[in-house]
Amino acid sequence: MTQHLVDPHAPRDLRAFIADLPKAELHVHHVGSASPRIVSELAARHPDSKVPTDPEALADYFTFTDFAHFIDVYLSVVDLIRTPEDVRLLTYEVARDLARQRVRYAELTITPFSSTRRGIDERAFMDAIEDARKAAEADFGTVLRWCFDIPGEAGLQAAEETARLATDDRLRPEGLVSFGLGGPEVGVERPQFKPYFDRAIAAGLHSVPHAGETTGPQTVWDALTHLRAERIGHGTSSAQDPKLLAHLAEHRIPLEVCPTSNIATRAVRTLDEHPIKEFVRAGVVVTINSDDPPMFGTDLDNEYAVASRLLDLDERGLAELAKNAVEASFLDAAGKARIAGEIDTYTAQWLSR
Numbered sequence: 001m002t003q004h005l006v007d008p009h010a011p012r013d014l015r016a017f018i019a020d021l022p023k024a025e026l027h028v029h030h031v032g033s034a035s036p037r038i039v040s041e042l043a044a045r046h047p048d049s050k051v052p053t054d055p056e057a058l059a060d061y062f063t064f065t066d067f068a069h070f071i072d073v074y075l076s077v078v079d080l081i082r083t084p085e086d087v088r089l090l091t092y093e094v095a096r097d098l099a100r101q102r103v104r105y106a107e108l109t110i111t112p113f114s115s116t117r118r119g120i121d122e123r124a125f126m127d128a129i130e131d132a133r134k135a136a137e138a139d140f141g142t143v144l145r146w147c148f149d150i151p152g153e154a155g156l157q158a159a160e161e162t163a164r165l166a167t168d169d170r171l172r173p174e175g176l177v178s179f180g181l182g183g184p185e186v187g188v189e190r191p192q193f194k195p196y197f198d199r200a201i202a203a204g205l206h207s208v209p210h211a212g213e214t215t216g217p218q219t220v221w222d223a224l225t226h227l228r229a230e231r232i233g234h235g236t237s238s239a240q241d242p243k244l245l246a247h248l249a250e251h252r253i254p255l256e257v258c259p260t261s262n263i264a265t266r267a268v269r270t271l272d273e274h275p276i277k278e279f280v281r282a283g284v285v286v287t288i289n290s291d292d293p294p295m296f297g298t299d300l301d302n303e304y305a306v307a308s309r310l311l312d313l314d315e316r317g318l319a320e321l322a323k324n325a326v327e328a329s330f331l332d333a334a335g336k337a338r339i340a341g342e343i344d345t346y347t348a349q350w351l352s353r
């Protein structure tokens, strides 16, 4: 495991509280969540791949010099997923890992363009993720929903394909709730994707683009104004623009904060320099997420432990963070009330021990 996983500063009993705290995760990538075991199994099936087959060697392979290097490694894992059975297995196992952390609801970001352009049939792809989603809910009680995102660097052809797969009633999966934009931000201006987000929003999907992860606050402004973002993936550079922070706070537009991701991709130098404190101080709604947990040597529980340290939170503060994610989710009202109730009951029982 790389150095990130165990946050040495979080008190032991808070980690015990976090482990069983019911949680929702809103910013976690499908391929990025493939466990070292799954990745090494897939790599063993494809000897031509540069991805190590040994889980230990994989930890070193998942150490990045910069964001571009992260994307290269990410795509080498995408290349391993070649059949609908690979997709179904990966999705079900990701759900198992989420359930182990008491994640009761997750919006998983999937990049269907990356799979269909690598030859996976689109109908078989949709059937595979839906089969896994229904099996996971039945077997683990974890509710999964999908975000389809455009790999922005792949340009408007990828945008067109992603919008088609997300809005064609013969193809779009039942679990699809949102539409995103991922990949490198440098040189990938957000306004060009407006027509595709307009089509997705018209089809009833929620807009949740990445923005401000590796570029400045203008990218976040563009995501808000041109793509009508309801939440922002990362939004890290928002802290550089007090007007943007005030806008996010006033309009209660949540940031999907992924602390360890920002360190692993070198978007932020150290956790102590992470702007999450500024977000909270400005009244911005913050949710805690893991992004690509095995690739960053972390998991959602560890991200909550990191947040407890950076924000000096006790159990009640952590429960509020968890409820922020439930409230910011696109789950129906009854589902939100159920999970928020589980959080309150669990926290009350813990504090009354």
Ligand SMILES: Nc1ncnc2c1ncn2[C@@H]1O[C@H](CCC(=O)c2cccc(C(=O)O)c2)[C@@H](O)[C@H]1O
Pocket: 029, 032, 071, 074, 075, 078, 109, 110, 111, 113, 114, 115, 117, 149, 150, 151, 152, 153, 154, 182, 183, 184, 210, 213, 261, 291, 292
């Ligand atoms: N922290 C992150 N920040 C941003 N994105 C993240 C993060 N974590 C994971 N991703 C995922 O990485 C993918 C990148 C895929 C990509 O750039 C690309 C470029 C050219 C061709 C192709 C192809 O498939 O042929 C793909 C995105 O789709 C996104 O879902």
Ligand SMILES: [Zn+2]
Pocket: 027, 029, 182, 210, 233, 291
């Ligand atoms: Zn992401």
